[in-house]
Amino acid sequence: MKIKQLFFTLSVMVIIAVAAIFFINDGIQLGGANESPPATNADDSDVPDVILDDDELIEKFETALTTIENNYVSEVERTKLIEGAINGMVETLEDPFSDYMDVQSAASFQESLSSHFEGIGAEVGMVDGYVSIISPMRESPAERAGLLPNDAILEIDGESIEGYSVNEAVQLIRGEGGTEVILTIQRGEQNEPFDVTIERDRIQVDAVRADTFEVDGQVIGRLEITSFSEDVGTQFEELLQELEEDGIDGLIVDVRRNPGGYLDGAQNIGNLLIPDNKPIVQIEHSNGSIESYESSLDERKPYPIVGLINESSASASEILAAALKESGDYDLVGKTTFGKGTVQKSIRMTDGSALKITTDRWLTAGGNTIDHEGVEPTVEVDQPEYFYAVALSIEEPYERDQVSDQIARTQSMLEGLDYPIERTDGYFDEQTETAVREFQEDHDLDETGQLDEATAQKIQEEIQAHIRDVENDAQLNRAIELAVEQAS
Secondary structure, eight states, X not given: OOHHHXXXXXXXXXXXXXXXXXXXXXXXXXXXXXXXXXXXXXXXXXXXXXOOOHHHXXXXXXXXXXXXXXXXXXXXXXXXXXXXXXXXXXXXXXXXXXXXXXXXXXXXXXXXXXXXXXXXXXXXXXXXXXEEEEEEOTTSHHHHTTOOTTOEEEEETTEEOTXXXXXXXXXXXXXXXXXXXXXXXXXXXXXXXXXEEEEOEEXXXXXEEEEEEEETTEXXXXXXXXXXXXXXXXXXXXXXXXXXXXXXXXXXXXXXXXXXXXXXXXXXXXXXXXXXXOEEEEEEETTSOEEEEEOOOOSOOXXXXXXXXXXXXXXXXXXXXXXXXXXXXXXXEESOOOOOOEEEEEEEOTTSOEEEEEEEEEEOTTXXXXXXXXXXXXXXXXXXXXXXXXXXXXXXXXXXXXXXHHHHXXXXXXXXXXXXXXXXXXXXXXXXXXXXXXXXXXXXXXXXXXXXXXXXXXXXXXXXHHHHSGGGOHHHHHHHHHHHHHHO
């Protein structure tokens, strides 16, 4: 943004703040809430537009700034006025991914893209006017607590965050490992808000993880990309080379629960996978020009590649997924991705603060936009319901004939753990009591048949272990099946 344009928008925002003071013939007229405003033309179209040149706009801003400083009833800090005006500018963009970050917020943002930080392990953004979960990171406190994409955060530690910016909310959510934060979550319009207690932790970001699966004599490698951090391309290349040296027959590229990160990371990985020098991504700049980035890989890999996606795959994850799909060579298994089709840049200020603003839109290799739509899989596979269960938080024990969302979540988890459950609507019936009692017996707990804190905690531990067991991962197993079929 040009400096003069910056001053223009600052002027507008600061003048709004002093709208109750009117200057008439260099004198000051005091306007009160019960006084009539100055007369105006009934038809706004009769009011001529006043066009100011750049120098006049700068003068207008300076006048507004000094007027507030010299005339406001209380002392104000110039720094706060300027930062307030900048925040106002960003808000007028009505872009959930653009934000002004003060010095502390900018440092935290930069730390979140490094290899480790302390917090709950989730990308947070603005969705439909609410600070919301974009994507929980794999094996993070946020994921263990059952947070899902588009979960709206209404309160943090019992305090409403209505009107908060994303970074203001993030400062409250993040904190020292071992401490707790309580988020009040709204999931969907029809459901009642609920509290989730999360213990913060030190989040270690291994951008890429590798493992292998042997099925029907075929060895299928998996590269799981957890974050597009600064060195993700290098990590991916090194692990891919190790898998190829071990003689894999197929490859799964897993970007589920990946909130994105650096655009370069998606391009670098695309260079290793997308064959025949096909496009990886197209970038549409603010001036309307479109720049295409082609792969440097001449020939297709000698083994099949299958992508894994879900609702938490966002941003750079979607770039890579779309490139795999539109290359015409590879399948995508899972669920439609989040749908973030814009590119942000963080512009550092001299004092350490930063503007994170949307500068470009990205298009798929075929020139398609996925913003608010996401990338659709070629093979749709959903996970069992218990994969999406929110963490249990039991204050008082529940027993027969009670009704609660906590009971409904418990029923879903017990069903996932193969205990006989017929209803998962939150009514604590006789069969639920029997299932709870059997679970308690199997795990050396007091066999009360009540859902108490100790039982809930153990159910939560067991369901998390169940989810991490690859045998229960329906999406991963379907991807392995496809890779084996295509390798044969």
